[in-house]
Amino acid sequence: MAAIDYDVELRRAGAHATGGWRRVLFLAQRHVLGAAGLVIMTLFVLTAIFADFIARYDPLTIDAARALARPSMAHWMGTDSFGRDVFSRIIHGARISLAVGIGSTALGGAIGVIVGLTSGYLSGWVDLVFQRVSDVLQALPLLVLALIMTAALGPSLPNVIIAIAIPLIPTVSRVIRANTLALRELPFIEAAKSIGMSEVRIALRHVLPNTLAPLIVLGTAQLGSTILTEASLSFLGLGIPEPYPSWGRMLSESAAEYVRTAPWLVIFPGIAISLAVFGANLFGDALRDILDPRQRG
Amino acid sequence: MAKEFDLVLEVKNLKTVFFTNSGLFRAVDDISFTVRRGETLAIVGESGCGKSVTALSLMRLVPDPPGRIVGGSVSLEGTDLLALDEAEMRAVRGNRISMIFQEPMTSLNPVMRIGDQIVEAVRLHRNLSTKEARDIAVEMLRLVRIPEPARRAREYPHQLSGGMRQRAMIAMALACRPVLLIADEPTTALDVTIQAQILALILDLQKELGTGLVLITHDLGVVAQTAQRVIVMYAGRKVEEATVEALFADPKHPYTRGLMASIPAVPASGVPVQARLNEIPGTVPSLVRLPKGCAFAPRCKLAIKRCEEYPPLADWGGGHLAACWRADEVAEVA
Amino acid sequence: MTEALLEVTDLKKHYPVRAGVLRRQVGTVHAVDGVSFSVHTGETLGLVGESGCGKSTVARSVLRLVEPTSGQIRLDGEDITRLSKSALRPHRRSMQIVFQDPFASLNPRMTAGDIVGEPLAVHGLASGKELEARTAKLFEQVGLRPDQMRNFPHQFSGGQRQRICIARALALGPRLIVCDEPVSALDVSIQAQVINLLIDLQKQHGFSYLFIAHDLAVVAHISHRVAVMYLGRIVEIADKDELFRNPRHPYTQALLASVPVANPLAKKLAPLVDGDVPSPVNPPPGCAFHTRCRFAMERCRTERPALVDAGDAHQVACLLNEGTGRGQ
Amino acid sequence: GEPKQGGILRMYHRDSPGNASIHEGATYSLNVPFMPVFNNLVIYKQDEAQNRMDNIVPELAESWAWVSDNKTLTFKLRQGVKWHDGKPFTSADVKCTFDMLMGKSQQKFRQNPRKTWYDQVNDISTNGDLEVSFNLKRPQPSLLALLASGYTPVYPCHVSPGDMRTHPIGTGPFKFVEFKANESIKLTRNTDYWRKGRPYLDGIEFTIIPNRSTAILAFVAGKFDMAFPTEVSIPLLKDVKSQAPNAVCVVEPNNVATNIIVNSSAPPFDNIDIRRAMALSLDRKAFISIMFEGQGDVGGTMEPAPAGLWAMPKEMLESIPGYGPDVNANREEARKLMQKAGYGPDKHLAVKVSTRNIPVYRDPAVILIDQLKSIYIDGELDVVETANWFPKIARKDYMLGLNLTGNAVDDPDQSFYENYSCGSERNYTNYCNKEIEKLFDVQSQETDVGKRKKLVWDIDKKLQEDVARPIIFHARTGSCWQSYVKGVTVMSNSSYNGYRYEDVWMDK
């Protein structure tokens, strides 16, 4: 048997990382990819918040004189055909992507949670109806639904958020419902009943907090996919309208025509989207490992 | 097998640790014991004291990471299992040494037929055709007294009751006629009447096949009814070892004694008034933050200053080992 | 004895087994199939039986955590079987439950203090400082330190968690505590502590317990009277001494014989019954135990024995006991 | 070299036209694939880029003449022409076609967008199988120009308008084979074509590729012999030139004017000052430089010279407010007007700029919004789905709209009556000025081209000064084909008239 360095092994297992930031640091080391994801997400959020300070030009100002400039010191990512600074637009685009991502995830999530909780908690015919409705929503292709929704509502930021949020509802509500059903069987819920607690209070105080972990995991995963959905909608001409610098919009239609003459118009927004979604996915993945107790080694 | 060993298993100074993020768990700390042919050795102790890890260490199935066998030797009929490479060890597992687990439901593969699971065990170690192996499987099921074994062999685990599943596990474990069988709490998940059936079955088969048996349990009643020799574990250590008669007649370790006293007994007759039990105060210590010296000292009425030093396992006569400085006073004080 | 605190008469709980297009009911789980018993003030009634025989269902029905199919539950003389949820609320203070699994019984996201104080808050009995003080008192009562109120359940050991559960049950000052296998999940050496605590509390406050366990020894220790269940029915009920000295039902006898005695010199294990417990969906006709009973007669297959008094307040449901007495 | 017979011309198509009936459509998405199926009475000469009165040539008509005070236009028809289904072509078919266009026949088009073209026609009369006359209410010399447009094919009498939408029958050089919506359109050579030796091609296959970048990539990769005409944008043109240096590309104006439709029936644009200010704020050069890298034209209603026949002289154009070269001065003036109307640096005017959700509409709208910022107007883009665009405009549910107006023929009659006369369905802004309308009639009847031009210039200038429908620019677009494709001519003052494909051949 080879000699074993206990300290090394323990360090690897994270025994030194107790409490507070040491634990966070350890988790970051253990989940390098997740940490990278968190860094990307943080940068993304900071960019969105401080877009006005980071961007070097107004993202909307048109200047024919500097149209289609190659990436240079003046314009790090070049300019588009309107002479707008691509870098500034990407920086401001973070804001829109974040708004779409967080907005639709939060909206779809909130409704999904309410539906899922009610459905799982009340069961009976309410559940049956909700289940069928979510069957219906799930059998309709998400993009088709979003397409019709944006067509109905007209393309604007809030409408795009709503259109993307609606197809999210069944996904979220299914997860929450399954969780609620599982939780309902647990003795602590029965204990709450036995002390005479009302059903609503049980649902809010005991069931909901315990569905938080799967919700967060689902949320981060969805965050990424909503950003992608917005991009796809934009590609099909139904995303956030001009002149707002949505990344999807920057990539779509007209920009695609520049794929070889001015590739920076296509490359940078594409990278921005991929990176943001990638970051959200990395982080979500790690979060799932950390939050899901069954995943712990 | 070239030669018949009387001493089937000899474990010396086995140490298994877990490296976890809350620290180093010395789950098995310097444990030694032996099992003879046809003998039943019981290991008792409370939850988390290292019984299962001991068993898994013998099979070399301790999950790594986080676990690691860090010392000692396990010799099965003279071969040191810890020195074998993984392929050699695979040839031993399920063949010369087998194990039955606590949860019969989760320990069987839910998507495989019972018969196929036994067939697999046989074919991994015997060069037999599927047909021959299937015959053996049915035969084994018959041996563990499953009615209509040929039909049951084609069923899936969920179609069997808990008792029958455990019988199937036993059939699988014994299919290759191992020299050593490890049973890790084989009846804890079962009802008392079924438990009695299963234990009787295991003892019968053991007698029939001459297998050495390591029976792990936390139920002193089961120990009394099944074992020839007993090891008592506490916090990863062996604190006492004796023949079953000696242990029950005269427990030498305060923990063993406390345990025996705290177990309510079915009144033989006329005992009954509702009365407080003798309790052992405090809780089982965490394996990471073990007290210095004797791990039981903080809960022990007999604890003295000296207990900060770990008491060696001493022979208190007739092979009755106990790790306590005041073993000879235990009977009087308690 | 005095007036019964809890009186259960002919309690039945059938769960539907549904199948088919419209989820029509195709069968019934006879989880509890006509159970009657009473618990007096200050008394402990033990309830034993094998897994799945309906013990927990009895416990839950008594507390109206499941709605009984039929029968009557009287608490302190008042019929609570059909009370509405709100009418039931005041009665909830009189009866509480402690479950088997102390891990699952505590909301992992609440502090121990909040968990124990919650019943008081829900019933508006205390708030703020007072709530804290009363919670602290409850902690002391069950042998926990008040400074542990801020800790979360996972920071406690199994025994301590069960104490938290007990403290929560005590909060409303109940008169009846239903204990559904409160010690089965605990370590042997801890089990004694919890049983002692329950006994001490009973002595202090005069609680009544309905104490459920599958371990005969534990039941024997804590109970005044013991009822034995098999497949949804009580097959025997008697004073503890009487029952253990003189078990009359073959099932009770088998149960007693199957318990391994912690004495190597005592008789070796000899299983008295073969086979498995039948399914409660299709309980055998007649006496449910006849499939495993060594004394089964032709009549047992068709005739269902009633629970009859065999003298000394010893009731048994076995045809062998009709006039004579013991089965063996 | 000598034209060669044979080969199938593969072309991509920018989108799927709704149907195959030219008379029921108003987009050159229809003309490009279906013009080859038909013949007109007369047609602009297909191998000359500029459409002019003097290069109109006979087609189904062998000759024509203006008679009785220029109030009757008589055609002698070609003999022996057969429809693709074998039936003979006669004067009855001509009468049927134009009666239907005027809404006089039993059978009706589902929609008839160019009905107004024949407002001055009283009736059609035939004289035997081979003569047909258009009897006018008053002289209208430009009728001939309208008849020469690709929009004016002759339909057979014996085929219902419904069938013409799905399976058109014509007399043209190519026969219709199939039209799979969103997928492809296939034409095959009319072996029985009256013009001997034509067409050269065995057939034409259009593959519908709505995604422009995919389409261009496919052209560059050699999948197609020809790109969809006048659809190659200036940036893509550069791309094509670098990737496929052998391809032949031309850039021509296409007589499509990008303009602003102003809702003058509601505040704030009911105020002429604000309308003027808006007109003054435009930096047309910037539009052209952004959209076409400089390759576009500034003009009034009529397409600018030299491709356009009716454009105002430069000095005249620059005298119109907002057309002057000094953008800053214009804007200074605009700001004054705005201040007069009560707006200023502290009080901006919020305006919605509605437009269709198509890049050629959206992009100039974005630039417009940016330019309006300079005169205290905060514009917000309101993109409208095609389905809702006209109903919205018709409801007057907009403030400013960015619109494209394509002119089928480079003739003032078509453009003035359609877009500026009171009550015309395409007069989206409801601009109505009786005096100007009188001038429309005057110029329309004028047979002397020189005099007519003067009249037209004055009208055009007045229309711009009234800010009826400010024209921002006239576009230019590219057309590309592989070098072995010969005989293609891209029209320079219309994008609706040049797709007979009789003269196209492939040197392969």
Added chain:
Amino acid sequence: MFAYLVRRLFLMLVTLFGISVVIFFLLRIVPGNIVDILFAAAGYVDPADKANLEKELGIDQPLIVQYWHWISGFLRGDFGYSYVSEKPALQEILPRIPITARLAGLALLFSASIGIPLGVISAVKQGTRLDYALRVVSLSGLSLPSFWLGLLILTASVAMFGQIPIFNPNPQTWLEAFATYAVPAAAVGFRSAALTMRITRSSMLEVLRQDYIRTARAKGASDAAVNYHHALKNAILPVITVIGIEAAFLIGGLIVTETVFNIPGVARFLVEAIRWRDYPIVQNLVMLIAVVVVSANFIVDMLYAVFDPRIRYTD
């Protein structure tokens, strides 16, 4: 089992009915109809002509009547006529189905044949560099906008090979036919394979912790036998579910892919039909897609029963 089938079928019908209602009314809520669009294309509006046309197409009738017309026709297999092409809707839809089906099938095949093995490897090698690399690749697959990926593939292909892998309606050879579908299928399949890989991985990790895996090891089974024979058999269940659900998502992915690669399949056709408000096409096509999706879920459930003997669907 039979009762279960009947019950499932009944629920499927309920779902399909729900979908028919949703899509029907959703389409009518969306402003604008075919007539508006036709007139928009012609650039003018004439209220009388409009009314005529609306009458001709029957869209002036009360919604309930329209719904009944449609749904009763649908049940009889009469899908009506496309508003745009004026051809029978079925004739428009049917030829496009095999194209999309081939594409989707290939993408799913791609997804399963790459995702599952890599997922197993990643789980078995958990925590190693290989695992990290595979996870990064799979996550990047989930992060790339598929139209962007498609565009880059097209561009690169033209730049490097002078060839463009867009749809070829008349492939000459078997290889050409395969190439027509393979590249776009790969572009969609990448995302789907990434998803499958992730699910396989986490499902495998879950299963590898189970007691019966330990039992298998205790029998002396080799790692390969344990991983592929014991674990994968159990881990495959959630993977099947995800692949089943993917079927619905795939349609969404196909919309952009069919656009970029100019494939005349149903997905793009659907979008085009929505744009034209071609109700007969949209409604019937959505119903057909829904039937496929719902059936896919049904098949997945049935596969469950095949793979997991515990599931017997008695209720």
